[in-house]
Amino acid sequence: MTTPIIGYAGMTHLGLNSAVAAAEKGFQTVCYDADSLVISQLARTELSIVEPDLSELLKKNIDRIKFTADLSQLRSCDLVYIASDVLTDDLGKSDLEPIGALIAEVATGMRPDAVMVVLSQVPPGFTRGLFREDRQLYYQVETLIFGQAIQRALHPERFIVGCAEPHEPLPPAFAQYLESFDCPILPMRYESAELAKISINVCLVASVSVANTMAELCESIGADWSEIVPSLKLDRRIGQYSYLAPGLGIGGGNLERDLATVCNLADQNGTDAGVVRAWIANSHHRRDWVLRSLYREVLSKTDNPVIAVLGLAYKQDTDSTKNSPSLALLDHLQSFQVRVFDPVVPASEVPNPRCHGAESEYEACEGADVLAVMTPWRQFKDLGLHEVAKAMRGRVVLDPYGVFDSEQCSDAGLSHHTLGVGAFGVGTLA
Amino acid sequence: MLIGASGFIGSAVQRRLEEEAISTLALGSADIDLLDTSASIHIAEALHPNDAVVMLAALTPDKGRDIATLMKNLTMMQSVCAAIEKSGCAHLIYISSDAVYDSRMNRTTEETPASPPDLYGAMHHTREIMARSLGQVPVLVLRPTVVYGLDDTHNSYGPNRFRRAAKNDGKITLFGGGEETRDHIHVDDIAALTVRCLLHKSTGLLNAATGRSASFHYVAEMVANQFGNSIEIITTPRANPITHRHYDVTNLIKAFPDFRFIDLVDGIALVHKESLVTA
Numbered sequence: 001m002t003t004p005i006i007g008y009a010g011m012t013h014l015g016l017n018s019a020v021a022a023a024e025k026g027f028q029t030v031c032y033d034a035d036s037l038v039i040s041q042l043a044r045t046e047l048s049i050v051e052p053d054l055s056e057l058l059k060k061n062i063d064r065i066k067f068t069a070d071l072s073q074l075r076s077c078d079l080v081y082i083a084s085d086v087l088t089d090d091l092g093k094s095d096l097e098p099i100g101a102l103i104a105e106v107a108t109g110m111r112p113d114a115v116m117v118v119l120s121q122v123p124p125g126f127t128r129g130l131f132r133e134d135r136q137l138y139y140q141v142e143t144l145i146f147g148q149a150i151q152r153a154l155h156p157e158r159f160i161v162g163c164a165e166p167h168e169p170l171p172p173a174f175a176q177y178l179e180s181f182d183c184p185i186l187p188m189r190y191e192s193a194e195l196a197k198i199s200i201n202v203c204l205v206a207s208v209s210v211a212n213t214m215a216e217l218c219e220s221i222g223a224d225w226s227e228i229v230p231s232l233k234l235d236r237r238i239g240q241y242s243y244l245a246p247g248l249g250i251g252g253g254n255l256e257r258d259l260a261t262v263c264n265l266a267d268q269n270g271t272d273a274g275v276v277r278a279w280i281a282n283s284h285h286r287r288d289w290v291l292r293s294l295y296r297e298v299l300s301k302t303d304n305p306v307i308a309v310l311g312l313a314y315k316q317d318t319d320s321t322k323n324s325p326s327l328a329l330l331d332h333l334q335s336f337q338v339r340v341f342d343p344v345v346p347a348s349e350v351p352n353p354r355c356h357g358a359e360s361e362y363e364a365c366e367g368a369d370v371l372a373v374m375t376p377w378r379q380f381k382d383l384g385l386h387e388v389a390k391a392m393r394g395r396v397v398l399d400p401y402g403v404f405d406s407e408q409c410s411d412a413g414l415s416h417h418t419l420g421v422g423a424f425g426v427g428t429l430a
Numbered sequence: 431m432l433i434g435a436s437g438f439i440g441s442a443v444q445r446r447l448e449e450e451a452i453s454t455l456a457l458g459s460a461d462i463d464l465l466d467t468s469a470s471i472h473i474a475e476a477l478h479p480n481d482a483v484v485m486l487a488a489l490t491p492d493k494g495r496d497i498a499t500l501m502k503n504l505t506m507m508q509s510v511c512a513a514i515e516k517s518g519c520a521h522l523i524y525i526s527s528d529a530v531y532d533s534r535m536n537r538t539t540e541e542t543p544a545s546p547p548d549l550y551g552a553m554h555h556t557r558e559i560m561a562r563s564l565g566q567v568p569v570l571v572l573r574p575t576v577v578y579g580l581d582d583t584h585n586s587y588g589p590n591r592f593r594r595a596a597k598n599d600g601k602i603t604l605f606g607g608g609e610e611t612r613d614h615i616h617v618d619d620i621a622a623l624t625v626r627c628l629l630h631k632s633t634g635l636l637n638a639a640t641g642r643s644a645s646f647h648y649v650a651e652m653v654a655n656q657f658g659n660s661i662e663i664i665t666t667p668r669a670n671p672i673t674h675r676h677y678d679v680t681n682l683i684k685a686f687p688d689f690r691f692i693d694l695v696d697g698i699a700l701v702h703k704e705s706l707v708t709a
Contacts, residue, residue, distance in 0.1 A: 288680045291684070299688060
């Protein structure tokens with residue numbers, strides 16, 4: 001059997017990372033995007049997205065990757081992935097028009113005997129709507145995580161494949177490609193696979209919501225969630241990889257999309273999604289943790305405070321600011337002087353006319369009454385806290401993710417506030 | 431136009447408006463009878479399309495909790511709405527109450543559904559809807575939590591009643607152990623928030639609360655402290671289940687991030703000091 005050639009249509013985050021992973025596994029890969037500017041930049045290995053190892057692996061495998069804006073180049077492929085990211089609005093609703101157009105376009109360019117696989121984030125029912133007797137069509141669940149996209153594409157836990165007929169064997173080219181990753185392959189109906197993708201994310205949200213709920217309680221009664229987490233992870237029913245780190249609500253867009261999809265489906269079908277709506281409400285509540293803490297510790301006490309913010313991206317190792325808690329916070333601080341620094345996101349993205357974009361973390365802290373660490377970039381861990389304290393005018397550090405060590409903050413004379421950690425003896429007012 | 435200017439909160443709002451040098455037509459119950467059929471005509475004559483209206487006139491529960499009182503309160507609001515419909519206004523602030531929330535609701539936000547447990551709460555909720563029904567008029571509904579201050583005449587359970595009891599009887603009697611927690615806001619904070627909302631032309635719904643709840647026992651202790659610890663705090667057998675109410679004031683912080691509330695301890699001391707001066 002010859003080695004199949006793999007095509008990827010749509011050079012967004014999902015498509016590019018998936019294509020580079022395929023090339024790294026040794027497959028000849030054709031990367032198509034109608035935008036010739038995007039293609040020419042990628043051909044020069046210039047990236048507009050930030051993802052660990054992506055740049056290195058792209059350069060390493062560039063001989064196996066053909067970037068093209070010419071649709072006819074997909075005729076060489078045995079397997080073509082529709083891999084464009086599906087954009088969502090602020091309510092998590094997907095815009096499916098662009099992917100519909102891309103699928104129609106690719107169908108005219110690929111060989112009739114080649115296999116089309118929808119890898120994009122689509123709602124249940126979408127793939128069935130594309131089915132035609134004369135087309136080999138599959139849906140494959142993607143579980144991309146921003147900041148870990150390459151690692152997860154290279155080492156998937158399993159493949160979940162939506163099929164028109166799950167009991168029939170996969171086409172040889174598709175099977176050969178998936179088997180090269182040496183992980184379980186789970187064929188199922190289109191609808192089951194589409195809902196499996198959502199179910200995974202719903203489970204993750206449930207775990208995070210538990211963590212956020214209990215962490216907030218910890219803050220109120222003087223407990224420390226970080227002390228509790230290991231006891232949960234050692235419980236087999238919960239597990240060592242469970243999502244138990246408290247955060248500032250759900251961000252990034254994909255989880256919100258799936259929660260919105262579940263609510264919409266439940267509304268259409270009359271099933272109960274009350275718990276999902278509670279998670280969404282909890283997420284909104286936790287997003288404002290820093291604002292509430294900032295108000296309690298600084299804004300309600302200090303005239304004309306200067307506020308330093310480290311991190312603008314919605315999480316570390318990405319330049320994505322979609323639903324970023326940092327930008328959401330800054331949106332409410334427009335009447336205050338703020339100083340910001342992010343390793344990759346420019347200060348021009350901050351919705352604040354009084355924002356100063358600093359060249360470094362220390363410069364951002366200069367004269368600040370309070371420091372908020374809004375994205376847990378690794379490099380922030382290495383900051384000298386005495387130097388931070390020296391640069392600041394005030395002492396308050398709001399560090400939701402616990403980037404800094406509380407004891408070291410204390411040594412530097414800083415008052416450290418982090419998610420899930422309450423002060424000893426602090427309960428309700430009475 | 432301040433309607434209900436002679437009441438506990440109305441007086442505080444009027445003082446604040448004067449401090450801000452905002453031209454105000456203050457109407458109290460001595461100036462206009464909102465139950466009179468001609469009330470809406472008088473209001474409409476005085477009202478101009480560019481004016482703002484703050485409506486807080488109401489018969490409070492101490493004046494009656496029955497259906498007749500409910501209907502009177504709705505008639506009063508009907509007069510105001512009819513006048514606004516006739517003359518128009520640029521902004522309406524309706525001062526409602528946290529009585530619109532189910533007393534069993536604990537953590538309360540602006541998203542908490544109104545579910546009034548009694549006629550007083552139903553009255554405020556209905557008046558909110560009446561205000562919002564005024565077509566083109568930008569409306570803000572402000573829902574204050576438990577308000578305290580020197581001039582409160584309602585003597586409802588809390589700082590005001592505790593202070594009077596301490597002064598007159600030398601003791602404060604609690605329901606049960608006073609375990610219930612409530613968010614107590616000083617009347618001057620309500621006034622300051624109202625004026626801020628006027629100046630910002632705020633619309634929608636805002637809970638007027640501090641975001642910090644304290645138990646009635648704690649409040650009683652704070653009041654007793656003003657009298658030099660000679661006040662006895664008496665607990666009684668509990669007749670009703672303990673309920674708590676906490677406000678998530680994130681929306682208020684977003685609207686006015688530099689607003690500073692009067693701390694409860696400071697507020698209780700302030701009221702006590704004012705009472706000594708008044709005496």
